Amino acid sequence: MDRVDATEHFAQHAQGDLPSLLVLIIDINPIPWTTNPLSTALPFNTALSNLLLFLNAHLAFSHTNKVAVIAAAAPRGGGAKILYPAAELPTDTKGRPQSRPPQPAPQPGEPNKYRPFKDLEEGVLAGLGKVLASVNEEDDGTDRTVVSETRIAGALTLALAYINRLAGAGADNLGQTLTKGTGTTEAGTMQSRILVVSVAGDVASEYVPVMNCVFAAQKKHIPIDVCKVAGNSVFLQQAADATGGVYMKLDAPNGFLQYLMMAYLPDPAARQHLVLPTQANVDFRAACFCHKKVVDVGYVCSICLSIFCTVPPDNICMTCQTKLAHTVGGMVVRKKKKKKAGTATGSGAGTPTVGTPRP
Amino acid sequence: MADSDDEYIGSSGDERGKRASNSRKQKGAGDAGKERWEEIQRSWDNVVEGADGSISAAVVGLLEQNKRKRLLKDTTPLQRGIIRHLVLVLDLSIAMEEKDFRPTRFLLQLSHACDFIKEYFEQNPISQLCVIGMCDGLAKRISDMSGNPVEHISAIRKLRANGVEPKGSPSLQNALDMARGCLWNSPTHGTKEVLIVFGALHTCDPGDIHMTIKAMVQDKIEVRIVGLAAQVAVCSELVKKTNSGSLAGYGVAMDEKHFRDLLMANTTPPPTRQANTNASTLLTMGFPSRFSNPGHPTLCACHSNPITSGYMCPRCMARVCALPTSCPACSLTLILSTHLARSYHHLFPLANWVEVARHDVKKRSPKLCFSCERPFPKLAALPPSSTVAATGDLATKRTSNAPVPGVKAVPSISSTGRYACLDCGKWFCVDCDIFCHEEVYNCPGCEADPEGKEKRQREKEALAAKETAQTGQSSAAQGDAMEIDG
């Protein structure tokens, strides 16, 4: 009986102080960062040091708070990678790590730095350096023309998988090797959120994967905050809107740190008591699959839900090749037997080019 | 609205008790099987000690088995009825007074029904639903066919608030006839479904129910039933006949959780059977834009409520307060593009991943799960594959209808704890496997490293081209993506 009382007491105490996980996704697409208005107002170096400060602030709130940093790159500009925390290598039988990456030499002159801050800074910089180096050295003949759009779906998927791992593992330490199958702990053991620092536009073909991530996040009550430093992204607008995150387009990127601290630092529990920046207008219009033209009244295939701006030729759906009857005012005009089953393949790779909502 | 009888508004506890015991007597005759408390499952019976006397290996195996069991989904990209028309039939008969489900069958049914409706519209945002109740040998309309979850949920809540008590006998025939009437007008491009919660063990019908079943088959209405007490012959016949011979749609709940699972299984759009795909239609839909003008409220066209933000019909500029809906002025279907996107994962499902065989784990192979960077267990620490039973029939019932392409044999429980995506070749842990297939519907490897995926595809093609010349060409050209036997 004593034990019961004790746990209750403990539970009450723990309630107010749930560990909070912040997953930061940095857009490392070089083109927007080096294009003029942004490159003078907020050079990448400054942005990075501001972000590190922001992450330190998050860590400083509670010693149980955690941070993860993921890089998102342009198509052909390296994939999405987890920068921090560095992957733990499995230990060998003697408990030693099998192969340790060479430890960076301790920076002189910083003996008084708070250890978690130092680890974070070194980890993020090392991870970023590794990603950039791998992009530079990898020369396999593939076309490396970098475009000014950024793939975000991979980074979001990694972030969700990472959150899933931590939430499933309860309040375990990041550094510890987790035994697999720790059972299903309540998702309430960890408060997670995702912050996307984005400078580029959307990759149109990523619509389905991004929306899948958004719905997964929505289901797990993980807000996706978006800090739009430059450019315009309809996907991220919808992501923030659907998950209840903060979306802000920065008017003055040189005040980056202040934006971060004021709008993105409070965790979901604190946000209930704050007035947050809201999105007045979210673009929900759809783009047709045929011409990527924005439509407000469109035709939708009842089998695959593709959107068309006009009745497709011969009434055959261009995505799933189904013969369609066209309804006028809710009445079926023509009834025809379906011609062919869906041609979509089983993998995500089979995803046909799907239209994207565009402004 | 249902003209609920107000007879039992203040029903006292002992009155309920009497009714419950009465119905238990009634039921006793039909329920010849074992009672639930007689079948005991001891969890420790399943555990086998390892060679060193520890059970940790067996425990890990069992955990994985449990996780993996839920996972072997049907990933056939078959056409699913994305636009559904479903009639939810609730049992409001005296049998629902039973307290074998806590707090009572009736109250549990109502709360589960609300959750079901919420989930149904989450999964099928452009579908329709209506709710019917069976009591006193009659079928009563609880809510009308509509696409607004709030209406149905408030109707069910009202049922409870009005103190409606389970009463009389249920009538399957009356309920089916009413459901048929509800679905009569539904357009041909959608599915027609009836989902019945059936707590009683008998039905009290005015005519021949077999005639009604025949009519249901003719109208191409699929009926699925969640039983609460025991299997009933007429129910299995009904399900069998309306689902072209498959009994998969009839389940009897064993406990509260199972009841919920059975109900929630019906939120996934059903695969369209050949017989039912009578017409595919091109639908006209409107994608409204959001407006907001704080300080100047306007009346919405749907409820005449003052609103400061809402959506505007692109055709007639009528203002509505919530989506999806059909425009109250010009009856255009109004929807957000995100509503359509929510259904895309049914149409483009993520292929199952295959387990990595023991002999494919080599020194150079990845040691970390690609997506969450959790280290894989060392091979030595894993249970020998013999202790983990490879059970093919653990796969979901749906797989029996359609073969799973891309997976040659039904994958068994991995004995290596590593699962590989055939498209990108990356390896994942079991938790990520489940998470990606059940919640995200994306492959982290394919999304995070599209170039690696393309490269692999090219390699695969090249390999296939000169397959005959060189058989043992294993390409480990690319850093961490390993070649597995695909």
Ligand SMILES: [Zn+2]
């Ligand atoms: Zn078009």
Ligand SMILES: [Zn+2]
């Ligand atoms: Zn189509």
Ligand SMILES: [Zn+2]
């Ligand atoms: Zn309204």
Ligand SMILES: [Zn+2]
């Ligand atoms: Zn209208």
Ligand SMILES: [Zn+2]
């Ligand atoms: Zn994993």
Ligand SMILES: [Zn+2]
């Ligand atoms: Zn993959």
